[in-house]
Amino acid sequence: MELEQIIQLIKKDFPKQSIEISESLELLKETISDTMNAIDQKMSDAFRRRDFTTRREYESIAVSIHSYENRLEELISMLTLDEGEMYEVDVSELNEEEEKKAIPDYAAYTVDNNVEHTLYENFTHIRPDSFKFINNEKILVKTWIDVLLETSEILVQMDNDKFRQFEHNPQMNGKKSKYISSNPNGMRKPRLLKENLYLETNMSGNGIRNLLLKMLKAYGFKATDYKVYYRADYSELNQ
The missing domain is CATH 1.10.287 (Helix Hairpins)
Structure with missing residues (x-):
């Protein structure tokens, strides 16, 4: 074949x-x-x-x-999947209420949230707890979408024009739809970051990881400047 x-x-x-x-x-x-x-x-x-x-x-x-x-x-x-094709949502991408309903004993899968992880790791079935960037202070999050939104806000504050230019950079967007755009039309789950600036949130943890790596590089940061901390690991549920 x-x-x-x-x-x-x-x-x-x-x-x-x-x-x-x-x-x-x-x-x-x-x-x-x-x-x-x-x-x-x-x-x-x-x-x-x-x-x-x-x-x-x-x-x-x-x-x-x-x-x-x-x-x-x-x-x-x-x-790249065609428009409308999507896989079932991973439990690590659910909000906290949905997570508790899906996994009654979710506390059994919690991990040490003091262990540092990098953006070169596999985030499948991982629930984030927080991340560190710039000022070395932990920023608490509940989902990978939170990680994307919080990091994007920091980068926008650093250089708003640079971030908005991502809309026109093919490397920062999907093959068939925008990840960053001033127009939410055509995006699956757009979230308003600030006026006329939307982020695609219909992404897995690994998809967000890849986008973050590109963003950091565009701003002159290294992957090692960014640390991630886990709250739970649901890999056992998916074996």
Whole structure:
């Protein structure tokens, strides 16, 4: 069976897994982009030293990696679900009341909320407790949507114009719909962040993670500048 046929089958019969694969590839693509930036820095250093042999070696590596970047982009595009297709909501994406109804013994799945986690981890079936950014103070949240909204508010306060420009940046939006827009039409679950600025909230924890990584990079931050703390881990319920 050809890859295209396999992907179409996954999208049709396993839409949830299609999204999870796509989100994982997005994270890989973002990590490769960071690697390309590091190679670029090394190339510049080699040029300043007039070490042209080393510079050419790095350039050759970058060219090869770029071909994989393009292939990843193709795969992500192929895995994108059509409008209206959506997987069942994960329990970690429910609000607190819905969570308690879905899991009467939800307290049994609580975890140590003092353990730091990074944006390079898998947030599937994870309920967030808080995050740290900028001032090293914990910002309490209940859902990944809260994480997205609170972080976006901080970034908007830092540079409103830069954030609004995300609307016109394809890397900051979905293949078929906007994640950040001045117009809520066409968005599945838009939330008003501030006047004429909406965020898509119909996203999984991993989808939000990927968007946050791109936002932080655009503002000149590293992934290590941002820490996440968990409240609960429902992975056992989904084995």
